[in-house]
Amino acid sequence: MKVNFNVLDRQYKKFQNEYEEKTLNILRKGWYVLGEEVDSFEKEFARYIGTKYSVGVANGLDALIMAFRALDVGKGDEVIVQANAYIACVMGITINGATPVFVEPDEYYNIDASKIEEKITNKTKAILVVHLYGQTSNMRQIKAIAQKHNLMVVEDCAQSHGSKFADQKSGTFSDIACFSFYPSKNLGAFGDGGAITTNNEKFASKIKVLRNYGSQKRYHNELVGYNSRLDELQAGLLKIKLSHxxxxxxxxxxxxxxxxxxxxxxxxxxxxxxxxxxxxxxxxxxxxxxxxxxxxxxxxxxxxxxxxxxxxxxxxxxxxxxxxxxxxxxxxxxxxxxxxxxxxxxxxxxxxxxxxxxxxxxx
Ligand SMILES: Cc1ncc(COP(=O)(O)O)c(C=O)c1O
The missing domain is CATH 3.90.1150.10 (Aspartate Aminotransferase, domain 1)
Incomplete structure (x- = not known):
């Protein structure tokens, strides 16, 4: 018998009719990047996670890059992150010019909260908490440390869609949480996709501006931004997956x-x-x-x-x-x-x- 590590078409086939109907619908509508499907996915995703806002972006790495940018974390700043994180977590920090400060993981493969304080310096700006392999980190202890030292918290929920700590979902504990919808993720798209969640209106609007060349209004560019938009097909298909x-x-x-x-x-x-x-x-x-x-x-x-x-x-x-x-x-x-x-x-x-x-x- 052969067992592959992952077989992505199994979950496609499970909801095949729903996915195919939605795909045809979107193809026939003639509007493909940022639109009604993205707007409604953002609302539904924020409701599911339990935050006021969600903003769809092109992938999880971009979500991290734009999260730190929105928090003004950059050159000269340090960000604490677990040493066994996925490389994209570290890239989200360093692409902004900030320095990662590594902390060893605990027996659950998440950051060892008891080792965070010894790494805090006057340059530390934020803690990036990666809920690795699907399990939520010890958010009570991490939040207490962040509050005590006046640090921002960013969550990387690329592997933890729906996981909880003390009955609260990952993605609700931080200033900004970052998600990937890479096809193999628990909430996986049929191509690349990502999102941020936040309760802070200012951060949500800044990421909306950043994802679209730094503009809110077409051809009026306030910031040097990115092209990191979620497309209508991914958003529409993600809504179906989210409902299951x-x-x-x-x-x-x-x-x-x-x-x-x-x-x-x-x-x-x-x-x-x-x-x-x-x-x-x-x-x-x-x-x-x-x-x-x-x-x-x-x-x-x-x-x-x-x-x-x-x-x-x-x-x-x-x-x-x-x-x-x-x-x-x-x-x-x-x-x-x-x-x-x-x-x-x-x-x-x-x-x-x-x-x-x-x-x-x-x-
Ligand atoms: C923990 C973690 N962070 C970030 C990412 C980056 O996401 P993406 O591949 O969508 O850029 C991934 C996934 O690949 C991940 O597993």
Whole structure:
């Protein structure tokens, strides 16, 4: 039996008629970039997350870039971020000219809040909280630190659409939260897409201006902006997916619970969920000592796996200029060498997950 790491057309087929009807509708309307579909998606997404505003943009990286720009975070400023973040999180900081200050992750793969304060300097402007793999970070502790030191908070919710901390959704805890709708995300589009959410009207309007060449009114440019618009097709299709998101997340939770209960191999460490937090299981990440050996074993049994992520940002070629070297972040580096993500996707069959469980238990 073959189990791919992800099979995106399964969730397309589940709502195929809805998607196809909407697509034809939009194609026939003759209006394709920023319009009624984007406006209504923004309203529905803000309502779902629980913020006053949402602004659709072209992708998650742009959402981060424009969020820091809207917060006036730039040259000379420091932003605290977890060292095991995805590289795009760090790029959102450095493209604005600011400096990332890395903090080790906790046992839930999120930022270790107890290690934030020691990294705060008089240059620190913000904390970027990445709800990695689908689980919300410890927002109570992070918010308290931010308040005490007068820092802004940005959330990266690219992997956490719908996850909660203390019954409150990720994307509502910060000055600006950033989302990606890359096709494999829990709320994935059929191409690139992204959004920000915020309760601050000023930030929402600034990002609306920034995403469209710095203009509110056509050909009247107030700022040097970007072309980072969401298109009508993605917005229309995202509205359909959003209406099913809670069910899709529940399906992922059921699959994750099977892994948690039925993987019994002692060589495998299973993911943990923090008290008060929920995960939407964007990824199911396990740890094992001989990770490459496990990956080869799974590949030889036709099970697809991915490492999220094999090279931490501080060791990547792109960030050599920051001057870090190996052993600077030992927890992060140990994770990078021992983690591996198992297949978990909407539409995964009972037979497929059983095969993955049995194969891992035989390892
Ligand atoms: C945590 C995180 N942040 C940011 C991004 C960037 O999003 P995008 O690929 O839409 O630019 C991604 C996804 O790729 C991500 O996983």
């Amino acid at each position: 998101l809670d069910d899709l997340n529940m399906e992922r939770e059921m699959l994750a619970n099977r892994y948690l209960k039925e993987i019994t191999n002692e060589k495998i460490s299973l993911p943990k969920v923090r008290k008060n937090a929920t995960s939407v299981w964007h990824l199911f990440v396990i740890q094992t000592e001989n990770r490459d050996e496990l990956q080869e074993y799974l590949t030889s049994n036709e099970i697809g796996t991915v490492i999220h992520y094999p090279i931490p940002p501080h060791l990547s070629e792109a960030y050599q200029y920051l001057g870090f070297s190996e052993n600077d972040f030992p927890i992060t580096e140990a994770y990078a060498n021992t983690i591996i993500s198992l297949p978990l996707y909407n539409g995964m069959t009972d037979k497929e997950i059983q095969y993955v469980i049995d194969t891992i238990n035989k390892y």
